Amino acid sequence: MAPPPSTAVSPIVSLLVRILTFVCLLISVIILITNTYTERSDYGDVKTKFTDFHAYRYLLGAIVIGLAYTLFQTALTIFLVSTGNRIGGDGMLQLDFYGDKVISYVLATGAAASFGMTQDFKRLVDRSDSGVDKFLSKADAATSLCLLGFLFAAISSIFSAFSLPKRA
Amino acid sequence: MAPPPSTAVSPIVSLLVRILTFVCLLISVIILITNTYTERSDYGDVKTKFTDFHAYRYLLGAIVIGLAYTLFQTALTIFLVSTGNRIGGDGMLQLDFYGDKVISYVLATGAAASFGMTQDFKRLVDRSDSGVDKFLSKADAATSLCLLGFLFAAISSIFSAFSLPKRA
Known part of the structure; x- marks a missing residue:
């Protein structure tokens, strides 16, 4: 085709x-x-969740925004592939360009904020505690996957720049 | 003109x-x-520098790369404005596009890593100590200016996408 x-x-x-x-x-x-x-302590259990950290909350926000936008764009692209028609025409190409750009920045900053916090936090806590170590490793895994998602979003952003209607 | x-x-x-x-x-x-x-302590002075934090070191790296690239692009643009000729022709437009994109991501992640670390770090330290508070406020000022630099770099990146030679 x-x-x-x-x-x-x-x-x-x-x-x-x-x-x-x-x-x-x-x-x-x-x-x-x-x-x-x-x-576990003598005074009861102390539970640490990702929401206890500003950086991980920001990461969650970035990923949720990224997921919603990517789902929307995937639906539009499936429509384009199956029918050959683009919803919205050339105006949509402008929207794709700016949307892809903003979302790729949101994902990049989400991953960076989370990595930035985790790297310095690791030096402050007792890594020999396997529970803490596992918590931070899982946070790193989530961050790495967000970074990978950002790289694909950046590729989409390059594609949408190529598809921009020519000015000048 | x-x-x-x-x-x-x-x-x-x-x-x-x-x-x-x-x-x-x-x-x-x-x-x-x-x-x-x-x-100041009874055991001598303890000096804290920005290099003691991974996130600030990454921020420095991002800014230095951003400065070098922006200086290079500024020189090329001054040449373009003064002579009306673009060094490198259309191939340079491609380089501008990818360069601006990468540098804007580098600056965004630099600022985000630094903010991400500082925000969670602030809750761990004694903010009533004016020295610590001043150190963190200056770090925040440097990060905010990097963020502002990123926003201008993102605008340059949009401009260079508009200037891309049309494909297809």
Whole structure:
């Protein structure tokens, strides 16, 4: 199938990248929200959740926004692939361009904030405690998957820049 | 002056945004590297520098890379404005596009990593100590200026996407 007018990249490739973004972010959010650490003490159990950290809360926000946007774009791309028509025409290409750009920045900052906090936090806590170590490793796994999702989102952003209607 | 061929945005505007990026990053790096905190104790002075934190070191790296790239692009844009000729032709437009994109992500992640760490770190330390508070406030100022530099870099990145030679 020849690509439709004013699209530089095949919609199939574009769809594949969107799906990869979505899968990475979905696994990331599952790991993140199921990550808890319970410390037993004489005074009762002390439970640590990802929501106890600002950086992980921001990461969650970034991933949820990323998931919603990617789902929306995936649906539009499936429509484009199956019918050959683009909903919204050239105006939508502008929206894709700005949307992809903003979402890729949101995901990049989410992953960076989380990594930045975790790296310095690791030096402050007792890593020999296997519970703490597991908590931080799971947080790192969620962050890494968000970073991978960001890389796919950045590729989508490059594609949508190529598809921009020419100015000047 | 009419913009030269295959440039959607006036080189004067483009130059202005580059200079604003450069100024923000320059002030940011000066604040960051001069930020120290000395705690006097009975056992001698304990000096805390920004290099003691992974996140601030990453921020410094991001700013230095951003400064070098922005200086290079500013020089090229001054040449374009003064002579009307673009060094490297259309191939350079591709390089601008990818370069601006990568640098804007580098600056975004630098600022995010630093903010992410500082926000959670603030809850762990004694904020009533004016020295600690000043150290963290200066770190926040450097990070905010990097964030502002990122916003200008993101605008440059949008401009360079508009200037891309049309494919397809």
